[in-house]
Amino acid sequence: MTDCVFCKIIAGEIPSTKVYEDERFLAFRDLSPVASTHVLIVPKQHIESVAVLTPEKEAEGLSGIFCVARAIAEAEGIREDGFRLVVNTGQHGGQTVPHFHLHVIGGKELGWPPFAN
Numbered sequence: 001m002t003d004c005v006f007c008k009i010i011a012g013e014i015p016s017t018k019v020y021e022d023e024r025f026l027a028f029r030d031l032s033p034v035a036s037t038h039v040l041i042v043p044k045q046h047i048e049s050v051a052v053l054t055p056e057k058e059a060e061g062l063s064g065i066f067c068v069a070r071a072i073a074e075a076e077g078i079r080e081d082g083f084r085l086v087v088n089t090g091q092h093g094g095q096t097v098p099h100f101h102l103h104v105i106g107g108k109e110l111g112w113p114p115f116a117n
Helices: 005-010 055-059 064-076
Strands: 016-019 027-029 037-043 083-086 102-106
Touching: 005 027, 016 037, 016 064, 016 083, 027 064, 037 064, 064 083, 064 102
Parallel strands: none
Antiparallel strands: 016 027, 027 037, 037 102, 083 102
């Protein structure tokens, strides 16, 4: 998608601080981190949001994003103490980029509810 900022990052048109990359996913540091570790994982295929996921999309291996999240948590040294995975969906859910992505957040104790921090 030509106007999607995450598609441009995936294509190398916009620089990012890459943390992980394979044939299906790219992970990079968030520009406005809410904790010492705040990494975004995006599928390289443009998928607008969770709201458009179908069983066919799952067949393409999107569940692998959770294995990537675990690997990032391990590499960042936050797996043992804990971390949060966040998916914002749609305008009311706080999604600001219309490309499915998973936030990996950690490195400090995170409160609940999340908006209390």
